[in-house]
Amino acid sequence: MLTIQKWSLNPFSENTYGIADDEGNAVIIDPGMYNAEEGSAVWEWLQKFGSNSQAIWLTHAHLDHVFGCDYLFQKARLVPLCHPKDEITMEMAARAAQMYQLNFTSPPKVAYTLAEKEVLQIGKHEASVLFVPGHAPGHVAFYFEKEQCLFSGDVLFQGSVGRTDLPGGDEQVLKESIESLYKSLPKDVEVFSGHGDETTIGSEMKSNPFVNEFNSGLFQSKSKG
Ligand SMILES: [Zn+2]
Ligand SMILES: [Zn+2]
Numbered sequence: 001m002l003t004i005q006k007w008s009l010n011p012f013s014e015n016t017y018g019i020a021d022d023e024g025n026a027v028i029i030d031p032g033m034y035n036a037e038e039g040s041a042v043w044e045w046l047q048k049f050g051s052n053s054q055a056i057w058l059t060h061a062h063l064d065h066v067f068g069c070d071y072l073f074q075k076a077r078l079v080p081l082c083h084p085k086d087e088i089t090m091e092m093a094a095r096a097a098q099m100y101q102l103n104f105t106s107p108p109k110v111a112y113t114l115a116e117k118e119v120l121q122i123g124k125h126e127a128s129v130l131f132v133p134g135h136a137p138g139h140v141a142f143y144f145e146k147e148q149c150l151f152s153g154d155v156l157f158q159g160s161v162g163r164t165d166l167p168g169g170d171e172q173v174l175k176e177s178i179e180s181l182y183k184s185l186p187k188d189v190e191v192f193s194g195h196g197d198e199t200t201i202g203s204e205m206k207s208n209p210f211v212n213e214f215n216s217g218l219f220q221s222k223s224k225g
Helices: 036-049 069-076 084-100 171-184 201-207 218-223
Strands: 003-009 014-020 026-029 055-057 119-122 125-131 140-144 149-153 190-193
Touching: 003 036, 014 036, 014 190, 026 036, 026 119, 036 069, 125 171, 171 201
Parallel strands: 026 055, 149 190
Antiparallel strands: 003 014, 014 026, 119 125, 125 140, 140 149
């Protein structure tokens, strides 16, 4: 069984997730810890559930999703894994921090190794890497097929989608990414987003005002049989 822990952190209310199996294997997705208190909360959880903590998985490298990378590197030498196309986004994080006048230390090491359809593991549990650009150029989502859950970062939210006005964003590409999720994933897959509450693929297909099956072309292709 997988344990999923969610923290809503930093000035952007970003969702950081801890995922652990029963044997102390754990990963942190998008560590957004901004201050000492937020850092301690995640660190305490990791010590309890993730004695064999393996890695940090990044859906993308926007500032709000990487605030805590350096902290976890200093604490446990955890190195974030990121898609190579988001190296530029990570480089921009420091500038974004300056702009917002927020403290940020870039992680000393990032492994730009994530590849589309790669299978990652937490002990015996497997997640595939889905390449879903549009909000950021190297954005990925992590899909646990057996557990029927998706960590979607800032691609798909409950009732909303990721913004596309930041550098590297592209509205049409984002729409295609979301359509690819709708087409390839079962409707009852639970979606854990980078901001806000959980949802499912099916409920977003039905009622998401930005991309749903009726305005995305899926309805049209279905009606053709
Ligand atoms: Zn983002
Ligand atoms: Zn975000």
